[in-house]
Amino acid sequence: MSTPDDLKIAAKLRGIQKSFGDGESRIQVLKGIDLDVRSGDITMLVGPSGCGKTTLISIIAGTLAADEGQLTVFGQDLRRLSPAGTTRFRAKNIGFIFQAFHLIPTLTCVENVSVPLLIQGISHSKAEKKAKEVLEKVGLAERFHHRPSQLSGGQQQRVAIARALVHEPRLIICDEPTAALDAHNGHIVMELFEHVARGQDRAVLIVTHDNRIFHHANRIASMDDGRVIEVHDVDAAHPPPDHLSVHERL
Amino acid sequence: MLRLALKMLFGDSAKYLMLVAGLAVATFLMAQQTAVFCGLMSWTKSTLKNVPAPIWVVEDRVEQVNETNPLLDTDVARVRSVSSVAWASPLYSGIQRVRLESGSFKVIQLIGIDANTLAGAPAKMLGGDLMKLRLPHSVIIDDLGVQRLASKRGEKVGLNDVFEINDQEARVVGIADAVTSFTGGPYVWTTYERALQYVPAQRKMLQAVICAPREGVSLDQAIADIRRETGLKAFVNREASFEEFLGQMRGQPTTNFNVSTVWWYIKNTGIPISFGITVIVGLMVGIAVSCQTFYSFVLENMRHLGALKAMGTSNSTLCLMLITQAFTVGIIGYGIGLLGTAGFAFAALKNEQPPFYMPEFVPFAVLAVILGICTLAALMGIWRVSRLEPAMVFRS
Structure with missing residues (x-):
């Protein structure tokens, strides 16, 4: 029987393992990951380069298959889905924010933000209407018809966030969302995530090295050498590590 | 999408x-x-168009209309004697030189037709009177000759103008509409007897006998009878069909002089190789430029395509996107290319050279080739995209 805590869990990972290569060149990147990503929370995944963070979020996103272990996203075992089923599941339930934004340079902001809706087969006019609403919410009402090259880095990131939110996914996966932003823009972006996670009860999973944003997290999962070595619940009694990365502190 | x-x-x-x-x-x-x-190739058989006789009888070794292998004068009577032949007339056809009033020389295709029947006369007169061809020193020239046989550039030859063929006067009494000859020179019609006066004498001067079958006798039957009864080679003169050319490729003999003539040029000259190489160059340019550029376009967009794939775009949608892109440039490129060809055709037909004739199947065949090139380019992109791991977008 599901407990209230289970109902809050967006992604549940147990014993996740992943290797690349064959024979002597085989490298085990994930060595048995256990992790819960909860709705309504901002969960941050931190750790040194090469510790397996990107591989882990790729597996959670369903863009990479785990070798061993159990993964359920909103109660759905992704290993039971066909590749096409996984693609449809991802299109409906997961929003992505990439480190390099990956906005299509030849499309306007509205068109870029419309993409997830168009993928789901929503008509062009409805998709653009919804895209404009979300762009207004992220403060880019004046930039509807600008192309990414005409925007600052912070504005491009907000377009990418609008694109990740436009189809109202229940899980948002962000890869270094503030890495290319200054402190001010990083703060704006994180406030948006807080609103999305806590105000709209969605799960936000952020991979980051940026300790300036740790205080926005509800949980910080530290990874090293393919394992989650600590999960730090952030609250008034347990503030996030100050000015040092979790890895350095450990 | x-x-x-x-x-x-x-x-x-x-x-x-x-x-x-x-x-x-x-x-x-x-x-x-x-x-x-x-x-x-259509110019090679222009004499057959300009001398509209249903049957041509030639010397046994003749394979094409521009080949001269004369007959005996008595062969006209032999052909007339064939029971299935309604009428038969002598014909002279050969290349001659004309001396213009200015003293310069031009090459012409001289046609000598029977003065009594005027069989083999041009089908369409643009000016003058065909009957005046029976008057002394009279000739009929074609519309190309109006410009080419003028003394000065920009001037035109008119009715009653005079030039010389082999030092003998030729007076223009008519202007006809005609297909340009293979040599590019204008057609000049005169009577058979006068043609023999214009041309330096040889033992045998008769180039061909033109004739028609009796009513109720088919062309094929008539040529079979002529062949059997005279030992001469007889051809029908009708529009060539694609099937007839296919038959020639398979080595089947033809009785159509148009097919035989065109096929002779295909087989015995370097013309098809020369044009074929240019067509192949066009194909290679299309393949090389399109495939290379489109593949490079796909590679440059690989991260965006990866992002689309990560966001839930299916492989089939991505493939459809690439096919749409490839076919769109294909159709636009084809349209512009065909527009350029139409411009070239307009200029060629206006100047009556270079030769230009586009059979109906050519635009469709070229479209099929262009879409084939686009399909190849799209497949290269699809191959690359199908191997794309959406997880790559997380690697910066």
């Missing part, structure tokens, strides 16, 4: 223009060169 695909394509203007230009050049080369080749 297809609309976005087109926006992605048009947004990269450098690659888009390169793709369209490559396909337009390929279309132009393939369509224009094929049409010029077909035009040139």
Whole structure:
């Protein structure tokens, strides 16, 4: 029987393992990951380069298959889905924010933000209407018809966030969302995530090295050498590590 | 998503223009060169068009209409004696030189027809009177001759103007509409007897006998009878069909002088190889430019395509996007290339050279080739995209 805590869990990972290569060149990147990503929370995944963070979020996103272990996203075992089923599941339930934004340079902001809706087969006019609403919410009402090259880095990131939110996914996966932003823009972006996670009860999973944003997290999962070595619940009694990365502190 | 695909394509203007230009050049080369080749081949049989007789009887070794292998004068009577022949007339056809009033020389295709029946006279007169051909020193020239046989550039030859053939006077009494000859020289009609006066004497001067079957006798029956009863080779003069050319390729003998003539040029001259090489160059340009540019376009967009794939775009949608992009540039390039060919055709037909004739199947065949090139280019992109791991977008 599901407990209230289970109902809050967006992604549940147990014993996740992943290797690349064959024979002597085989490298085990994930060595048995256990992790819960909860709705309504901002969960941050931190750790040194090469510790397996990107591989882990790729597996959670369903863009990479785990070798061993159990993964359920909103109660759905992704290993039971066909590749096409996984693609449809991802299109409906997961929003992505990439480190390099990956906005299509030849499309306007509205068109870029419309993409997830168009993928789901929503008509062009409805998709653009919804895209404009979300762009207004992220403060880019004046930039509807600008192309990414005409925007600052912070504005491009907000377009990418609008694109990740436009189809109202229940899980948002962000890869270094503030890495290319200054402190001010990083703060704006994180406030948006807080609103999305806590105000709209969605799960936000952020991979980051940026300790300036740790205080926005509800949980910080530290990874090293393919394992989650600590999960730090952030609250008034347990503030996030100050000015040092979790890895350095450990 | 297809609309976005087109926006992605048009947004990269450098690659888009390169793709369209490559396909337009390929279309132009393939369509224009094929049409010029077909035009040139149609010129090889222009004498058959300009001397509209249903049956041509020639010496046994003759394979094409421009080949001269004369007959005996008595052969006209032998052909007339065949029971299935309604009428038969002598014909002279040969290349001669004309001396203009200015003293310069021009090459002409001289046709000598029977003065009594005027069988073999031009089908359409643009001016003058065909009957006046029976008057002394009279000739009829074609519309090309009106310009070519003028003393000065820009002037025109009119009725009653005079030039010389082999130091003998030739007075223009009519102007006819005619197909340009293979040599590019104008057609000049006169009577058979006068043609023999114009031309330096040889033992045998009769080039061909033109005739028609009796009513109720088929052309095939008539030529079979002529062959059997005279031992001469007889051909029908009718429009060549594609099937007849296919028959020639398979080595089947033909009784159509048009097919036999065109096939002789295909078989015995380097013309098809020369034009064929240019068409192949067009094809190679199309393949090289389009495939290379489109593949490079796909590679440059790989991260965006990966992002789309990560966000839930299916492989089939991505493939459809690539096919839409490839076929769009294909259709636009084809349209521009065909427009260029039409411009060339307009100029060629206006100047009556170079030869230009585009059979109906050519635009469709070129379109099929262009779409084939686009399919190849799209398949290269699809192959790359199908191997794309969406997880790559998380690796910066």
